Amino acid sequence: MxxxxxxxxxxxxxxxxxxxxxxxxxxxxxxxxxxxxxxxxxxxxxxxxxxxxxxxxxxxxxxxxxxxxxxxxxxxxxxxxxxxxxxxxxxxxxxxxxxxxxxxxxxxxxxxxxxxxxxxxxxxxxxxxxxxxxxxxxxxxxxxxxxxxxxxxxxxxxxxxxxxxxxxxxxxxxxxxxxxxxxxxxxxxxxxxxCTPVTSYSQNSSFRKIFPHGDSFTKGIVKTTAIDPPTSCIVEDTASLLEAIYSSFGKRFSASKEKKKVKMVLARENTFVYQGTANKQKTGPEHPFPGYLTLLDILYMRYDHGQTSKDRIMNLAFKLPIEVDAYIRNAVNRPTGLNILMEFSDFIILEDAVVLGGWMRNVASGAILVRR
Structure with missing residues (x-):
């Protein structure tokens, strides 16, 4: 039986x-x-x-x-x-x-x-x-x-x-x-x-710069309106974002002279930035199950039939205000929250470093993109 x-x-x-x-x-x-x-x-x-x-x-x-x-x-x-x-x-x-x-x-x-x-x-x-x-x-x-x-x-x-x-x-x-x-x-x-909202959903101005009419899939379901990403998320030009990060670390950024790791990030013109919150210990994200990141990935970033995190129309970045040394120490144990970030983020923006995640980390030799 x-x-x-x-x-x-x-x-x-x-x-x-x-x-x-x-x-x-x-x-x-x-x-x-x-x-x-x-x-x-x-x-x-x-x-x-x-x-x-x-x-x-x-x-x-x-x-x-x-x-x-x-x-x-x-x-x-x-x-x-x-x-x-x-x-x-x-x-x-x-x-x-x-x-x-x-x-x-x-x-x-x-x-x-x-x-x-x-x-x-x-x-x-x-x-x-x-x-x-x-x-x-x-x-x-x-x-x-x-x-x-x-x-x-x-x-x-x-x-x-x-x-x-x-x-x-x-x-x-x-x-x-x-x-x-x-x-x-x-x-x-x-x-x-x-899926038809009872309350109103705000437009995300940075997302609408790239998609003036909003997301086509959500518009196809809801009919009356497209449902944008939360306004806490920002879509940025990838080169401009990296330039600003490098500058904040006291580094000079030049897209034409950068190495393989940066070129992988620059291959996508835009980057979707999710603003995260650190836990009290400053060892990882506030919420131990940051699955919202995976939802936003599927709903707003995947190509049609794109079944892997490489199949995105833009980078997915998570901004996590912890220091890179704390990240490295806790990455060994891979608690659930940090594990999800490491697998789904193309890169994670820390207080003093940027580290690669997902397929980019696996293809590159090492995860650290830049550090202060």
Missing amino acids: PLAELWYHDENEVDERHSWLKNSPYLIANTMRKSYDNCSYSKVLALVEYARPDFVLTVDGEPLLSVEATQMNPSGHNMPQRFSCLLRAAEMGIPSLFYYPEYSRRSTSDPNPRYLNVRTPLAQLRATEIFEVPSLSMFWPTDTTSLMPTNDLTRHSELADFVEYTLKLYLKSGKKLLVGDAVVSKIQNEMMKS
């Missing part, structure tokens, strides 16, 4: 009495629940390389579905920070699901509901298009009285039904969820409806 398993990092996520799983006697009877700590399947371990999904459904070690679930405020950074799990699944050709509230109020502030950051489902739809594998959003029900995400387990039957459907489909046909599946299409239609 095929062995079906649900892998988790927190047992509460798949507790058969106190989680969504209670709605599926079939899954309770036909799956084993196990911690990632006890997993030896290479594909499951590969799925957790950026960050750990809340749970992964497998049959005989073959991942069928990677799931991330949260009841956090849908308008904040928590949702896009989790995008790296969804992207890793897409890179591996594995369907994924993000389960979160479409709207809810905050628990400790004003009583008005907050609405989802529409860049999240938009980026999932873009990832689906690029990788040709479903990346789906399903909405955690909101209590209409309290406006808080509901803890009524019976309201989570839709999630249980979907996971159950995914397993039964594979056991019956040997096939994973496909983009053309009727259930997938129904969920995608709901996602596209949710």
Whole structure:
């Protein structure tokens, strides 16, 4: 008999009495629940390389579905920070699901509901298009009285039904969820409806200098307007950016005389700069899971069908106010946040240095581009 398993990092996520799983006697009877700590399947371990999904459904070690679930405020950074799990699944050709509230109020502030950051489902739809594998959003029900995400387990039957459907489909046909599946299409239609903003999204003036009409993919989904990157992100001319950085380090920059490392960076005319915040220890990014970087990459920087970080229309840079010595010390341990930055950033702008990341670091001999 095929062995079906649900892998988790927190047992509460798949507790058969106190989680969504209670709605599926079939899954309770036909799956084993196990911690990632006890997993030896290479594909499951590969799925957790950026960050750990809340749970992964497998049959005989073959991942069928990677799931991330949260009841956090849908308008904040928590949702896009989790995008790296969804992207890793897409890179591996594995369907994924993000389960979160479409709207809810905050628990400790004003009583008005907050609405989802529409860049999240938009980026999932873009990832689906690029990788040709479903990346789906399903909405955690909101209590209409309290406006808080509901803890009524019976309201989570839709999630249980979907996971159950995914397993039964594979056991019956040997096939994973496909983009053309009727259930997938129904969920995608709901996602596209949710992409129309309830609140206004500001234009990003630096992005509009390069793309005067905005991003074509988001405009194609939303219809009424394009959704720009957050205004905290800036698109800069790459040569001008490097010249300013070199000058701040007391160095002279000359594009015509620079070496191979700089020429790789200069090969892209523009650079998308994400302004990060350091943690209190000044050892890495403030948020331990800076998945927003991966979301912005997929939504705004990838060529059509561009499945690697080399397939970008512009550089992706992360500005992190820590010193290079602290970066080097912590890069050895590669904590999750720093790991994501090192893999997805073309370069990281530190207080006293610029270091290469991703494919540029791998191609170049060494990561340091310039230091004070």
